Amino acid sequence: MATNTATPKKTTAPKTSTKTTTSKTATSKAPATKSKAKKVPAKKDAAKKLEDLFEDGLKDIYWAEKALLKALPKMEKNATDKKLKTAITNHIAETKNQVKRLEDCFSALGKKAEAEKCDAMQGLLDEGKSIMEETEPGAVRDAGIIAASQKIEHYEIATYGTLAAFAKVMKEKRCLKNLLETLEEEKQCDDLLSSIADTNLNTKAK
Numbered sequence: 062m063a064t065n066t067a068t069p070k071k072t073t074a075p076k077t078s079t080k081t082t083t084s085k086t087a088t089s090k091a092p093a094t095k096s097k098a099k100k101v102p103a104k105k106d107a108a109k110k111l112e113d114l115f116e117d118g119l120k121d122i123y124w125a126e127k128a129l130l131k132a133l134p135k136m137e138k139n140a141t142d143k144k145l146k147t148a149i150t151n152h153i154a155e156t157k158n159q160v161k162r163l164e165d166c167f168s169a170l171g172k173k174a175e176a177e178k179c180d181a182m183q184g185l186l187d188e189g190k191s192i193m194e195e196t197e198p199g200a201v202r203d204a205g206i207i208a209a210s211q212k213i214e215h216y217e218i219a220t221y222g223t224l225a226a227f228a229k230v231m232k233e234k235r236c237l238k239n240l241l242e243t244l245e246e247e248k249q250c251d252d253l254l255s256s257i258a259d260t261n262l263n264t265k266a267k
């Protein structure tokens with residue numbers, strides 16, 4: 062893949078590299094490159110208001126948290142480091158509570174809790190599964206589990222941060238409280254994983 066993308070660039074590289082010495086020339090040159098991107102037509106059931114987008118987001122993360130509840134025990138089982146095992150076990154308990162908070166959000170909106178497949182979380186979980194297959198048990202697999210888990214936490218942090226911002230604009234106080242509580246847990250989990258990795262795992266995995 063790398064050589065394929067590098068080869069065609071070679072033919073245009075000399076001209077481009079001499080002309081893009083400053084950011085000004087790069088900016089003025091940008092409009093000349095015609096984009097082939099097209100406007101995406103909206104589906105029939107596409108969100109029309111922020112409320113709709115908010116509800117879609119809730120369904121998405123509701124699916125993601127439930128999928129995590131199924132995947133986390135496998136990560137715990139495959140971890141070796143005691144602190145890491147404990148961190149995952151504790152996060153399973155937190156995740157159960159996070160699912161309940163989401164159900165309370167649906168209820169606050171007068172809606173039935175509904176899950177919609179989150180392709181991003183599915184991808185992250187698939188990556189987590191393959192990182193376990195591609196590492197020997199012990200410090201190296203632990204480092205891989207932490208790496209995969211932190212990608213998941215970062216996705217959750219981004220999602221809850223956005224949903225909390227939406228809830229704030231919509232003045233959905235009950236939802237906002239729930240979302241901020243979960244956001245804080247995800248951040249703390251991410252920090253804990255960083256500290257476990259920093260204190261011993263990454264050195265042992267060398």
Ligand SMILES: [Fe+2]
Nearest residue numbers: 126156159217
């Ligand atoms: Fe979560």
Ligand SMILES: [Fe+2]
Nearest residue numbers: 214217247250
């Ligand atoms: Fe999490």
